[in-house]
Amino acid sequence: MSKRILITSLLITLFILLVFAFTSNELYYAQTEGDATSHLVEKMSALEESEETPDDAGRLSDMLDVDVTVFGDDGKALSSSLPEVQEGATPDSGDIAEAAAADGNYVYTTPSVNEGHTYVHVCRNIGGTLVRLTAEIISRSRVLVTMLPNLAIFILIDLVVCLLFTWLSTTFILRPVKEFALDAIGNDKKIETKYTELKPVADVINWKNEYVRAAQKSKDEFISNVTHEMNTPLTSIRGFAELIASGNMPQDKMIAAGKTISAQSERLSAMIKQILNYSAIDDDTVKSYDVDISRLIGDVLDNFEPMLKEKGLTMLRRIDENVIIESTHERITEILDNLVSNAIKYNKPNGSIIVTLRGAVLTVEDTGIGIAHDELPHIFSRFYTVDKSHGESVGFGLGLPIVRKLCDRSGWKLSVDSVKGEGTVFTVDFGAAKPNGSDAKAKK
Numbered sequence: 282m283s284k285r286i287l288i289t290s291l292l293i294t295l296f297i298l299l300v301f302a303f304t305s306n307e308l309y310y311a312q313t314e315g316d317a318t319s320h321l322v323e324k325m326s327a328l329e330e331s332e333e334t335p336d337d338a339g340r341l342s343d344m345l346d347v348d349v350t351v352f353g354d355d356g357k358a359l360s361s362s363l364p365e366v367q368e369g370a371t372p373d374s375g376d377i378a379e380a381a382a383a384d385g386n387y388v389y390t391t392p393s394v395n396e397g398h399t400y401v402h403v404c405r406n407i408g409g410t411l412v413r414l415t416a417e418i419i420s421r422s423r424v425l426v427t428m429l430p431n432l433a434i435f436i437l438i439d440l441v442v443c444l445l446f447t448w449l450s451t452t453f454i455l456r457p458v459k460e461f462a463l464d465a466i467g468n469d470k471k472i473e474t475k476y477t478e479l480k481p482v483a484d485v486i487n488w489k490n491e492y493v494r495a496a497q498k499s500k501d502e503f504i505s506n507v508t509h510e511m512n513t514p515l516t517s518i519r520g521f522a523e524l525i526a527s528g529n530m531p532q533d534k535m536i537a538a539g540k541t542i543s544a545q546s547e548r549l550s551a552m553i554k555q556i557l558n559y560s561a562i563d564d565d566t567v568k569s570y571d572v573d574i575s576r577l578i579g580d581v582l583d584n585f586e587p588m589l590k591e592k593g594l595t596m597l598r599r600i601d602e603n604v605i606i607e608s609t610h611e612r613i614t615e616i617l618d619n620l621v622s623n624a625i626k627y628n629k630p631n632g633s634i635i636v637t638l639r640g641a642v643l644t645v646e647d648t649g650i651g652i653a654h655d656e657l658p659h660i661f662s663r664f665y666t667v668d669k670s671h672g673e674s675v676g677f678g679l680g681l682p683i684v685r686k687l688c689d690r691s692g693w694k695l696s697v698d699s700v701k702g703e704g705t706v707f708t709v710d711f712g713a714a715k716p717n718g719s720d721a722k723a724k725k
């Protein structure tokens with residue numbers, strides 16, 4: 282941060298310093314040139330008023346105290362006090378031609394023979410003869426070179442000032458940020474700040490802390506629930522296993538004990554499977570594709586036929602054809618498996634189940650035991666089971682949380698409606714179905 286402040290302030294001030302140096306150089310040169318021109322114009326007017334014949338440049342130069350050049354009609358110098366302009370020479374022929382044609386003063390500049398200097402010339406026609414007065418001034422580049430040592434000193438001062446400014450800014454301006462950061466580390470409380478600029482950062486940190494705390498709490502609850510749920514079958518398995526191992530179990534009870542051990546082991550492995558399913562939903566690497574859910578729902582429901590027969594239940598299907606959505610077979614199967622197996626589990630003797638797919642809206646309706654109104658908000662929580670009296674033989678309360686998590690992650694709307702003693706309806710709204718034309722691409 283301090284490095285950034287140093288570089289930024291240094292760049293800004295350097296830019297300003299250079300602009301100032303070049304501008305003042307230009308202004309100084311313009312002023313010098315302007316002064317020399319005015320001086321020469323004054324001398325030229327004095328010459329004209331004196332009515333001297335402009336013939337001998339040396340004599341006129343002594344009289345006016347400036348360099349003089351007198352030109353002939355052909356634009357060649359007749360005489361000049363400038364040592365480098367010889368008689369007959371045609372210096373600056375372009376300018377001389379223009380000067381000869383001009384009314385009044387004609388002003389122009391040329392480089393001087395002396396290094397680092399410039400000639401300022403003022404020309405005028407006096408009595409039919411072109412006369413040129415010349416003054417020597419310091420050149421533009423020389424002004425800049427003269428200024429360079431001062432510029433270097435200013436740049437050095439600038440560096441020191443910028444370093445000081447950086448130190449001040451990091452010490453005073455950034456101090457609240459440092460204190461804020463220290464406050465944010467290892468602080469369980471909500472972070473407050475009186476600085477408006479830091480408020481958005483405080484909000485983000487508070488939100489993040491809240492999120493981490495909630496995630497930690499949820500993880501702790503999950504572990505506690507899992508261990509609790511696993512404890513019951515494990516105690517049962519261990520109890521029976523120890524009895525069998527002690528040799529004290531009567532032969533006739535042995536078969537029942539074996540069956541219990543087997544049932545409890547199955548329950549444990551079913552629970553582990555569901556926990557794994559629940560965690561697998563977070564796997565973002567599984568890509569979605571077009572799924573023909575009409576066909577898939579039909580296939581999944583077929584698998585339930587033996588169970589329905591065994592329980593004496595009837596199932597009605599009202600499935601629209603060729604409904605395509607973007608998802609995976611596994612997600613849709615998982616949702617339907619959980620909803621339909623619940624509709625079977627919590628049904629009444631000779632009850633019925635109706636599975637409907639209208640567009641992209643799926644409903645699973647049963648004529649079962651229903652769920653009390655005050656229980657409804659909790660049924661999607663992990664390990665929540667409404668009727669504990671169903672005990673170990675029913676479920677672990679992970680089916681509906683899996684359904685909810687799948688829907689949440691896919692952006693589908695899940696809702697439930699139930700009347701205690703009459704039945705329950707679960708609805709999954711998959712959003713927009715794809716146009717029928719895309720069913721050709723859908724996986725079978």
Ligand code: ADP
Pocket residue numbers: 619623624627647649650651652660665666667668675676677678679680681682705
């Ligand atoms: P479980 O494995 O216990 O079935 P779920 O998460 O699937 O777990 O369901 C949570 C609770 O919601 C169940 O214990 C049950 O009491 C209630 N429930 C779910 N579906 C139905 C339904 N169709 N009819 C009545 N109660 C239901």
